[in-house]
Amino acid sequence: MSESDEDLIAAVAAGNREAFGTLYRRRRADVYRFALHMTGTPSAAEDVAQDVFMVVIHEAKRYSPSRAAVVPWLLGIARNMARRRISERRHEPLPDGADVPGVNADPAEGLARSQRVELLRRALVTLPVPFREAVILCDLQELSYQDAASIAGCALGTVRSRLHRGRQMLAAQMRGERHVTRAWPARQWL
Amino acid sequence: MKTDIDDLDLALALRRLADASEPPPIDSRREAELMAAFDAAARSAPPIRRPYWGMAGLAAAAALLIAVGLAPARAGRHGSSSPPLVRGVQTETPGLNNVPSEFVIVPGAAALPPMESGSLIRMDVPVAMLPSLGLTPPAASVAAVKADLIVGQDGLTRAVRLVN
Numbered sequence A: 001m002s003e004s005d006e007d008l009i010a011a012v013a014a015g016n017r018e019a020f021g022t023l024y025r026r027r028r029a030d031v032y033r034f035a036l037h038m039t040g041t042p043s044a045a046e047d048v049a050q051d052v053f054m055v056v057i058h059e060a061k062r063y064s065p066s067r068a069a070v071v072p073w074l075l076g077i078a079r080n081m082a083r084r085r086i087s088e089r090r091h092e093p094l095p096d097g098a099d100v101p102g103v104n105a106d107p108a109e110g111l112a113r114s115q116r117v118e119l120l121r122r123a124l125v126t127l128p129v130p131f132r133e134a135v136i137l138c139d140l141q142e143l144s145y146q147d148a149a150s151i152a153g154c155a156l157g158t159v160r161s162r163l164h165r166g167r168q169m170l171a172a173q174m175r176g177e178r179h180v181t182r183a184w185p186a187r188q189w190l
Numbered sequence B: 001m002k003t004d005i006d007d008l009d010l011a012l013a014l015r016r017l018a019d020a021s022e023p024p025p026i027d028s029r030r031e032a033e034l035m036a037a038f039d040a041a042a043r044s045a046p047p048i049r050r051p052y053w054g055m056a057g058l059a060a061a062a063a064l065l066i067a068v069g070l071a072p073a074r075a076g077r078h079g080s081s082s083p084p085l086v087r088g089v090q091t092e093t094p095g096l097n098n099v100p101s102e103f104v105i106v107p108g109a110a111a112l113p114p115m116e117s118g119s120l121i122r123m124d125v126p127v128a129m130l131p132s133l134g135l136t137p138p139a140a141s142v143a144a145v146k147a148d149l150i151v152g153q154d155g156l157t158r159a160v161r162l163v164n
Helices: A005-013 A017-039 A042-062 A070-088 A107-126 A129-140 A145-152 A156-174 B002-019 B028-043 B051-077
Strands: B118-126 B144-152 B157-162
Touching (some): A005 A017, A005 A042, A017 A042, A017 A070, A017 A107, A042 A070, A042 B028, A042 B118, A070 A145, A107 A156, A129 B002, A156 B002
Antiparallel strands (some): B118 B144, B144 B157
16 A cells, blocks of 8 residues: 655655655656646646655654645645746746647647647646636646645635636637736735 | 537636647657656755753753853853853854854745745855845855755755755
8 A cells, every 4th residue: 555645754854865855756746737837837837846845854854734734735835836936037038838748739630720729828827826826726736725825825715715716817819808817916916 | 608608618628728738759868867866865864863862962052152152151240260160152153164144034935825835945156146036146256156055845945045
């Protein structure tokens, strides 16, 4: 039987090297995906994931299962790292989609569908950060509202309203109503 | 209804976006860096504290400090003209040049979530990074300086001080 995430964190805190390696291989993908959607660039997502596990090395002993499950705890760290990166490169141009791994661009499978996913990815990156993280945590990472609220450091109702508004903005962008998010100073709204 | 179709479209697109975001394979160099950092942290981990002896040591230190602190005051109160035997706690040791400065709050730290727990980490910080941490670079032409960083539960630095 494989160890739970909580067991692994406890073992990491006790200095178990193998447990750290296992935790990294098991949860890196969750952290990477979250960071990718938040920052919009694979290289930044890799860096954030690396930074998160660097923090785990030093902070594992402070982890408390009673406060959060391991994945929300990791994503909470990733959120802060990603927000810092977003604020640091506020004036950079938006990333293009050329270097995004895994986006299906096979014409036989439906170019329109690929373009739609790509359009959504780009729209997501332009959302103001609070709305973006609500959509990522709830819709893409499929976390509960409760977990999303604890990660975002806000009330559960706030997550609901941000998610609702974020979806509205995304849908409007998908319909081509670009003015909807243009009204928000998205790149400066942290 | 138009809105329902939009919601469904969006939900499908979000699902496809989630599915299309597979991470690249683990970079062995990055993994090796992490494992090396883990080993380094394990080597520098403080020994397990024994509460009883820790408390006893603290109590002894406190008693010593009180005794040292009271000695000059007692001498003065009794009007003794002879110089006090103890002039106070020496704060600087000659030849010891790694006296830390005061901690300063890192710019932007005030906007971070409240610090619930954290670590004190001593590390070499490139001199070029000091202004961004709110510190003035030293006059000496060195590439890096030792600094103590207070890092919060989220891994973000809250305060920093120079060691030498």
